[in-house]
Amino acid sequence: MEYILIIISAVFVNNIILAKFLGICPFLGVSNKVSTSIGMTGAVTFVMVIATIVTFLIQKHVLDIYEIQYMRTITFILVIASLVQLVEIMLKKVSPPLYQALGIFLPLITTNCAVLGVAILAADDVNFGMLESVVFAIANAIGFGVALITFAGLREHLDLVDVPKGMKGVPIAFVVAGLLALAFMGFAGIA
Amino acid sequence: MSRAQIFTKGFIKENAVFSLLLGLCPMLGVTTTAINGVGMGLATTFVLLMSNIVVAMIKDFIPDKVRIPSFIVIIASFVTIVELTMQAYMPSLFDALGLFIPLIVVNCLILGRAEAFASKNSFIDSALDGLGMGLGFTFALAILGAIREVLGSGQFFGLQIYNGDGMLVFVLAPGAFIALGYLIAIINRLKAKTESK
Numbered sequence: 075m076e077y078i079l080i081i082i083s084a085v086f087v088n089n090i091i092l093a094k095f096l097g098i099c100p101f102l103g104v105s106n107k108v109s110t111s112i113g114m115t116g117a118v119t120f121v122m123v124i125a126t127i128v129t130f131l132i133q134k135h136v137l138d139i140y141e142i143q144y145m146r147t148i149t150f151i152l153v154i155a156s157l158v159q160l161v162e163i164m165l166k167k168v169s170p171p172l173y174q175a176l177g178i179f180l181p182l183i184t185t186n187c188a189v190l191g192v193a194i195l196a197a198d199d200v201n202f203g204m205l206e207s208v209v210f211a212i213a214n215a216i217g218f219g220v221a222l223i224t225f226a227g228l229r230e231h232l233d234l235v236d237v238p239k240g241m242k243g244v245p246i247a248f249v250v251a252g253l254l255a256l257a258f259m260g261f262a263g264i265a
Numbered sequence: 266m267s268r269a270q271i272f273t274k275g276f277i278k279e280n281a282v283f284s285l286l287l288g289l290c291p292m293l294g295v296t297t298t299a300i301n302g303v304g305m306g307l308a309t310t311f312v313l314l315m316s317n318i319v320v321a322m323i324k325d326f327i328p329d330k331v332r333i334p335s336f337i338v339i340i341a342s343f344v345t346i347v348e349l350t351m352q353a354y355m356p357s358l359f360d361a362l363g364l365f366i367p368l369i370v371v372n373c374l375i376l377g378r379a380e381a382f383a384s385k386n387s388f389i390d391s392a393l394d395g396l397g398m399g400l401g402f403t404f405a406l407a408i409l410g411a412i413r414e415v416l417g418s419g420q421f422f423g424l425q426i427y428n429g430d431g432m433l434v435f436v437l438a439p440g441a442f443i444a445l446g447y448l449i450a451i452i453n454r455l456k457a458k459t460e461s462k
Binding site: 092093094095096097098099102144145146147148151152155156186187190191194195240241244245246247248249251252253255256259 | 286287289290292293294333334337338341342344345348349364367368370371372373434437438439440441442443445446447449450451453454
């Protein structure tokens with residue numbers, strides 16, 4: 075039950091993009107097509123879950139024990155940067171078309187605040203054990219995917235609509251994201 | 266490009282948020298009030314300025330292949346300095362900005378400037394670029410913060426300017442997206458006007 079609550083809360087109520095404002099760059103950058111946004115979601119999910127596991131272990135078994143919590147930002151970002159490198163190498167080998175499609179956004183996962191944000195939130199929460207942190211990371215990755223793919227679907231339709239000249243492109247995308255966030259606020263009652 | 270141009274291009278022409286769409290997470294996340302926006306902007310400016318200076322000074326010693334990790338470590342060190350300083354001397358701002366302080370490290374603007382400018386230019390130019398870009402970012406955060414504060418709670422930098430309820434939605438998440446969308450539209454319009462002259 076506790077895990078279900080974590081999942082519902084992270085996917086719908088406190089959606090990582092629409093309520094916590096993490097990961098806005100890929101949210102705008104790769105949401106032109108549904109297919110690329112699905113690939114991006116996959117890459118982010120993978121990095122986010124592994125990064126949370128590794129940083130959680132580092133926090134509990136290195137930083138807390140030696141009382142060097144102030145080193146957290148530096149340690150976490152280094153772990154995430156090396157993980158992204160690893161995913162990039164793997165993807166290049168395993169799935170070249172996906173690698174082509176994600177292009178510049180793969181190295182950008184390093185500077186995707188969603189990954190570091192989730193790692194810090196999980197390490198900060200005193201109630202979280204290992205399993206809760208993993209569930210939390212997966213749930214946030216799903217939340218990221220739900221918001222990103224929904225938004226990509228909306229933007230595909232947006233291309234066909236006659237938008238006032240000044241609002242074309244990014245401005246109208248932000249307004250649509252705002253309406254999507256408004257819709258997600260409707261979930262606020264359930265958790 | 267003259268030094269004056271390097272400094273001023275970050276305000277409007279190449280403004281991090283309005284033109285380059287970098288650093289959007291803190292832009293949307295902390296701008297519930299103008300004062301939070303300014304605090305976040307200045308913290309980012311400090312990190313950007315220092316990292317640009319350091320990167321420009323040691324650029325010749327960093328092997329090309331490991332430059333990105335090196336830049337990230339430099340940035341993360343300055344973020345830690347800001348984090349600890351703010352926690353000690355400005356605890357209320359520290360609480361208000363919360364998670365977004367450690368997240369300065371993943372602000373694409375900072376790494377972007379280190380990679381695109383500081384690693385190719387002298388350190389005086391890089392310092393000017395960092396300062397200009399940072400102040401431009403602060404300016405953007407302050408504008409969005411002020412708009413959301415005025416519309417959402419009827420205050421301007423904490424001063425009550427009209428009575429009665431504001432539109433709560435502008436303090437909440439959806440308002441941030443919508444306000445920024447219209448703000449970018451207005452700025453695009455102004456830019457198109459000045460360019461056509």
